[in-house]
Amino acid sequence: xxxxxxxxxxxxxxxxxxxxxxxxxxxxxxxxxxxxxxxxxxxxxxxxxxxxxxxxxxxxxxxxxxxxxxxxxxxxxxxxxxxxxxxxxxxxxxxxxxxxxxxxxxxxxxxxxxxxxxxxxxxxxxxxxxxxxxxxxxxxxxxxxxxxxxxxxxxxxxxxxxxxxxxxxxxxxxxxxxxxxxxxxxxxxxxxxxxxxxxxxxxxxxxxxxxxxxxxxxxxxxxxxxxxxxxxxxxxxxxxxxxxxxxxxxxxxxxxxxxxxxxxxxxxxxxxxxxxxxxxxxxxxxx
Amino acid sequence: xxxxxxxxxxxxxxxxxxxxxxxxxxxxxxxxxxxxxxxxxxxxxxxxxxxxxxxxxxxxxxxxxxxxxxxxxxxxxxxxxxxxxxxxxxxxxxxxxxxxxxxxxxxxxxxxxxxxxxxxxxxxxxxxxxxxxxxxxxxxxxxxxxxxxxxxxxxxxxxxxxxxxxxxxxxxxxxxxxxxxxxxxxxxxxxxxxxxxxxxxxxxxxxxxxxxxxxxxxxxxxxxxxxxxxxxxxxxxxxxxxxxxxxxxxxxxxxxxxxxxxxxxxxxxxxxxxxxxxxxxxxxxxxxxxxxxxxxxxxxxxxxxxxxxxxxxxxxxxxxxxxxxxxxxxxxxxxxxxxxxxxxxxxxxxxxxxxxxxxxxxxxxxxxxxxxxxxxxxxxxxxxxxxxxxxxxxxxxxxxxxxxxxxxxx
Ligand code: SF4
Ligand code: SF4
Numbered sequence: 001x002x003x004x005x006x007x008x009x010x011x012x013x014x015x016x017x018x019x020x021x022x023x024x025x026x027x028x029x030x031x032x033x034x035x036x037x038x039x040x041x042x043x044x045x046x047x048x049x050x051x052x053x054x055x056x057x058x059x060x061x062x063x064x065x066x067x068x069x070x071x072x073x074x075x076x077x078x079x080x081x082x083x084x085x086x087x088x089x090x091x092x093x094x095x096x097x098x099x100x101x102x103x104x105x106x107x108x109x110x111x112x113x114x115x116x117x118x119x120x121x122x123x124x125x126x127x128x129x130x131x132x133x134x135x136x137x138x139x140x141x142x143x144x145x146x147x148x149x150x151x152x153x154x155x156x157x158x159x160x161x162x163x164x165x166x167x168x169x170x171x172x173x174x175x176x177x178x179x180x181x182x183x184x185x186x187x188x189x190x191x192x193x194x195x196x197x198x199x200x201x202x203x204x205x206x207x208x209x210x211x212x213x214x215x216x217x218x219x220x221x222x223x224x225x226x227x228x229x230x231x232x233x234x235x236x237x238x239x240x241x242x243x244x245x246x247x248x249x250x251x252x253x254x255x256x257x258x259x260x261x262x263x264x265x266x267x268x269x270x271x272x273x274x275x276x277x278x279x280x281x282x283x284x285x286x287x
Numbered sequence: 288x289x290x291x292x293x294x295x296x297x298x299x300x301x302x303x304x305x306x307x308x309x310x311x312x313x314x315x316x317x318x319x320x321x322x323x324x325x326x327x328x329x330x331x332x333x334x335x336x337x338x339x340x341x342x343x344x345x346x347x348x349x350x351x352x353x354x355x356x357x358x359x360x361x362x363x364x365x366x367x368x369x370x371x372x373x374x375x376x377x378x379x380x381x382x383x384x385x386x387x388x389x390x391x392x393x394x395x396x397x398x399x400x401x402x403x404x405x406x407x408x409x410x411x412x413x414x415x416x417x418x419x420x421x422x423x424x425x426x427x428x429x430x431x432x433x434x435x436x437x438x439x440x441x442x443x444x445x446x447x448x449x450x451x452x453x454x455x456x457x458x459x460x461x462x463x464x465x466x467x468x469x470x471x472x473x474x475x476x477x478x479x480x481x482x483x484x485x486x487x488x489x490x491x492x493x494x495x496x497x498x499x500x501x502x503x504x505x506x507x508x509x510x511x512x513x514x515x516x517x518x519x520x521x522x523x524x525x526x527x528x529x530x531x532x533x534x535x536x537x538x539x540x541x542x543x544x545x546x547x548x549x550x551x552x553x554x555x556x557x558x559x560x561x562x563x564x565x566x567x568x569x570x571x572x573x574x575x576x577x578x579x580x581x582x583x584x585x586x587x588x589x590x591x592x593x594x595x596x597x598x599x600x601x602x603x604x605x606x607x608x609x610x611x612x613x614x615x616x617x618x619x620x621x622x623x624x625x626x627x628x629x630x631x632x633x634x635x636x637x638x639x640x641x642x643x644x645x646x647x648x649x650x651x652x653x654x655x656x657x658x659x660x661x662x663x664x665x666x667x668x669x670x671x672x673x674x675x676x677x678x679x680x681x682x683x684x685x686x687x688x689x690x691x692x693x694x695x696x697x
Contacts, residue, residue, distance in 0.1 A: 113297075113300075115297045118296075131627070133294070135297070136297040169378075170378045171378075171379045171380060171381065173370075173371045173379040173384070174367070174371055174376060175376035176370075191367070191374070192364070192367075193364050193367040193368055193371065195362055195363075195381065196303040197379070199303045200303065200621075201471055202471060202626075203470070203471035205295075205296030205297070205627070207298065214363030271470060271471070287626075287629070
């Protein structure tokens with residue numbers, strides 16, 4: 001059953017940390033597998049036209065695992081001084097299934113038409129490019145028809161970059177946006193006045209005003225999960241290991257190792273916001 | 288779902304800052320602009336502005352009184368608005384707002400009080416019952432209308448005005464800063480922004496006063512002073528030239544640099560903003576008033592009073608539209624584009640009945656005039672005594688302040 005959760009066409013090496021964590025997490029929890037809920041886009045297979053190169057094979061919905069430990073146990077062991085988190089996205093691995101977007105919506109009650117994370121699709125040729133993200137990639141992607149012949153196509157997951165030099169914290173007039181010791185950028189929902197200045201200031205479109213609670217909302221790296229030793233929901237459900245979450249205070253953490261040794265980049269580096277969300281294999285077309 | 292072109296980040300399809308945030312700079316623009324007019328008389332001693340000095344001060348005051356309303360109405364949690372003052376994050380361009388606003392409010396209130404002090408006391412002396420009580424309270428316990436006291440009043444007014452002018456400019460330039468300092472938005476992020484905001488504030492303030500002054504004179508069946516209209520038209524023309532030049536320069540710079548941002552800004556100006564920017568702001572709002580005022584300024588000697596009044600009136604009304612469309616194009620325009628620089632929203636139409644909709648915005652525009660009406664009832668802007676007072680308040684030299692007693696002892 002657990003093995004079914006990860007489709008066989010995306011082999012994961014036995015030592016893959018993401019997978020190991022995923023299995024560990026789900027081992028203590030009841031994993032409900034929604035076999036019937038195949039992704040709508042998945043049922044539409046590519047017909048072979050070059051423009052549809054980005055259409056994706058069927059991918060099952062992977063549910064978010066429930067916390068393995070009780071809240072009390074986990075929080076007791078947790079000391080926020082001991083962590084500094086970072087996020088790594090290997091765009092070469094992303095298949096655009098949108099599981100992460102769905103997981104995030106559920107986990108965090110994200111209102112319709114707003115996104116804490118989304119997935120973009122790029123169809124690129126030497127001369128032209130086409131980008132879309134239908135409903136943030138929530139239902140995966142339908143085949144795209146473009147008027148040129150793309151020579152490459154790829155998906156790019158996006159989310160808050162948890163910048164170290166954040167314009168969003170800088171502009172908050174009441175200090176409701178803040179950074180935790182672990183490096184997560186959060187919004188104090190009891191203090192936010194809902195002015196929307198931070199929404200304007202974020203160069204990445206990562207924030208929005210939540211229409212239900214009328215305050216700023218954004219990716220928290222699933223702070224309620226990571227403080228219990230879990231991974232963010234999007235990381236947990238990613239079937240390909242595109243999304244990885246790690247601790248820079250842990251020398252052997254694969255995310256830290258990758259950031260230290262691979263050629264990583266960040267989004268819109270010219271803004272000097274020092275994102276803590278790093279990308280592998282990012283194309284120049286991506287902003 | 289709004290109509291979208293290109294690729295916008297999914298959260299960028301929403302317009303977070305609504306019509307209220309268009310109204311806010313429009314309203315504070317009047318505050319600053321009207322105050323500039325009042326200062327031209329009180330600080331710079333331009334006698335031509337005497338007939339509108341009080342009106343300008345009252346207008347500035349009434350608009351200031353409601354300036355926070357659109358902001359509070361826009362907040363997701365208006366009840367927490369006070370946090371901006373209690374727990375300010377001074378790294379934020381917005382945090383100083385409370386301080387600046389309160390400071391300017393105090394300065395302006397004091398100025399109003401000093402300008403009207405003598406009349407308040409006289410009204411208190413003249414009346415009885417509740418009215419007497421109210422005016423006595425307004426006099427704040429000092430009933431000194433001796434020549435010395437009045438001389439001090441005049442000095443205080445000039446000093447307050449000298450402090451008020453930079454504060455009014457700060458209050459409004461600061462609004463421009465809030466937009467100009469957002470590096471994420473290519474349509475906002477320019478150091479020119481505060482300057483453009485300030486200059487257009489002067490335009491809207493002088494424009495509004497031309498309209499108000501002429502309307503009030505008609506209503507009172509009083510003559511419209513030709514030198515006053517001429518002087519205001521000249522200043523209006525001057526500020527219009529500066530504003531329109533900078534607004535055009537900003538666009539030309541972006542276009543000429545062909546920077547990344549032009550990819551989306553250019554599309555915006557050619558698409559969803561083409562009407563409000565080119566037709567309204569640039570042609571109807573800037574070019575036509577420029578020509579009308581050009582006629583007034585250059586051919587003033589040959590103009591019949593009526594024609595001059597009509598020309599300045601039309602130019603002013605058009606400029607009120609210009610300034611509004613400029614606020615709209617910046618505030619809303621900046622949110623139509625996506626920070627992906629690849630896409631933009633087809634347009635934005637505020638709802639009619641929404642909490643932040645058109646009706647509320649219209650209400651906000653009418654409210655200051657209602658306040659002005661009440662203000663005028665309590666502290667008459669034009670009255671027999673006011674006319675004398677105006678004569679007393681010759682800001683040029685001590686001789687005039689010494690003349691005050693004549694009018695003061697009654
Ligand atoms: S991505 Fe945007 S919301 Fe996230 S930390 Fe950076 S500036 Fe703030
Ligand atoms: S919306 Fe909330 S978090 Fe964002 S700047 Fe305003 S008060 Fe701060």
